[in-house]
Amino acid sequence: MKRRSVLASLAASAAGGRAAAQEARQLGAGRRAYGGRSPEVHATRFFGDSPTPGTGASRTPLQDTVGVITPSSLHFERHHSGVPRIEAARHELLVHGLAGRSVAFSMEDLRRLPSVSRVHFIECAGNSGREHAGNPGETAQKSHGLVSGSEWTGVRLSTLLRIAGVQGQAQWVVAEGADAARHSRSIPIAKAMDDVIVAYAQNGEPVRPEQGYPLRLVVPGWEGNVHVKWLHRLQLTAGPAMSRDEAASYTDLMPDGRAWQFSFEMDVKSVILRPSGGHALSGPGFHEISGIAWSGRGRVKRVDVSVDGGRTWQPAALQPPVLDRSLTRFTLPWAWDGRDTWIMSRATDETGDEQPTRDRIVAMRGTRPGPDGFNHYNGIKAWHVTSGGQVTHV
């Protein structure tokens, strides 16, 4: 849209003068030591009932979020054996194996060391599995809610490994959590020495319990389960541990029966969040389309949006900051003519990877989503806008 027509449409949309003004007439509430949301705000993580609540997931209400930082209280969860209660004062991180020497770091040791803060997304390998299976979620929360963005702060893993010393034959680092499942994943030494963070803080405060308090591994761009929570052990090894979590779970079953293993990087992906399933457009006229894009391989380079079911595409604006392996917010001005249509987004990252259609993914990988099939679904997502303004899944 040209600026003139956007403004004309905006002016037509702003209705004005509906409700009586609200003005306080008396002294309001006082200060609080630790603030909370307005009682009018109700966005919550979604999860179904389960007889084993510790093994499930909860999903971020993406359709209610803005920007690229997910409120910590709404960051998605994925537990294999619940959230353990760990005392930071007694917690230690042991680095051992093919090291120069074994070192146990207390939390106080870690806080003394050189720190980094980085904004990164974490996405569960199984996110959007229902899309893959052809049983899509009704809302962005249900279809894509296993991705969230945070500012993570901690120590570079490379710093800890250099302190312990890395023997020549050490090619992998096995990271283990202190949860009852001892969730563990193996990471190639090249990645470990590159950009991995042993994070003690998220969005400016200590990592939340369900995100790994007091310590979480943050492995930029890689699937969520490698970001080991409640981290208490790092073992330098010659080969991968072939732990249950990387041998039985979190492999990708191909149509020919073979499993694709160590598919760490999350592919380029995007989803429109506003409007999205469950929203209702108040009428024709101007509506901003807004969504998020991300890639495990680097920065998002561009996002194209179609408002006519994929017939034509327009480049969306990327809101700064556009950061490496971070959620990136895109927007497109849209003057809706009131007619039934489909809207969708397609992201491209700085390596040139482009988000594929579901058809292309199904042709390559079949239709069984993980854990007994394929994870890493990143197909283009469409929402149906009906002539009445209802937005539904496709």
Add this chain to the structure above:
Amino acid sequence: MKRRSVLASLAASAAGGRAAAQEARQLGAGRRAYGGRSPEVHATRFFGDSPTPGTGASRTPLQDTVGVITPSSLHFERHHSGVPRIEAARHELLVHGLAGRSVAFSMEDLRRLPSVSRVHFIECAGNSGREHAGNPGETAQKSHGLVSGSEWTGVRLSTLLRIAGVQGQAQWVVAEGADAARHSRSIPIAKAMDDVIVAYAQNGEPVRPEQGYPLRLVVPGWEGNVHVKWLHRLQLTAGPAMSRDEAASYTDLMPDGRAWQFSFEMDVKSVILRPSGGHALSGPGFHEISGIAWSGRGRVKRVDVSVDGGRTWQPAALQPPVLDRSLTRFTLPWAWDGRDTWIMSRATDETGDEQPTRDRIVAMRGTRPGPDGFNHYNGIKAWHVTSGGQVTHV
């Protein structure tokens, strides 16, 4: 420090093997719709007792924060008549005065419009007034806790003014809040059309009540009180309103008795947060020095740190992202020799402005802090590290 000596110092510092390992032996806690902090984490905003709790301030526990995003629950507060309870569904923002027409925007209208997200600091004009007066705060929270950083999301003010239309003689915009005090400030039209945001969200969720729910003006780089909370009215005018908040309060009394008015921009400033007053170093050896710097005039260009009471200075590293009028995190590796010393930081912004000493400020402005004297204190802050490792204010 050279890399070799840092690592040697780190290795010496990591003690290892103190406490018994903690490992969960049973299923942990389940998922939660809206998460919270670990019960072990106790950082809170600070405020003293007051017979009029709505008129005071609460301060961010800066010494416990990391990165550049302040948790919304810990963002500083400053109220003139308490936190009004406002229903978003009934809230309207009226744009009127020297406009083409009056327009009342509902929250739904605003959410349809083109949005922006920006990371910015907000600092109260009176922050560090005690430093100015020569009665410094014992902790970073008490000395500098009226500054916080957030990702703000909303509509550009210029978009709203363009929709309403701006008459040629309109040179100011008067922004008024719906609190009982009707807090109001006048903003020159050039700033209003530049980068001001009418924000409905903070850190990914609706603006918190004490930050202006449902609507706050965000005026990048300018003193906190111009970021009008509970925003309900914007009046285009030929001159400033000379409201109580800009005529009686928030002016800067000079030594000669004249008041300096409309001192909007916050000057370049920094403070070391770790270690800072109230911290105790566990012993000689490696300790990272970490702090925040910011400027109302643009990006922070450099921060120099002295660990010998100002005799010598070393450039600190700036952690990316280094954003325009955002808190910027700086760090410096430090091998403490265990001796009594003073540590301090000095920031320079991209316009070349350098943080002054307190002596220079006092020579220029006298020693009376606002509201009956001078706001905008930005002097270099020193912390005293005793040979026992106690860190105290100077």
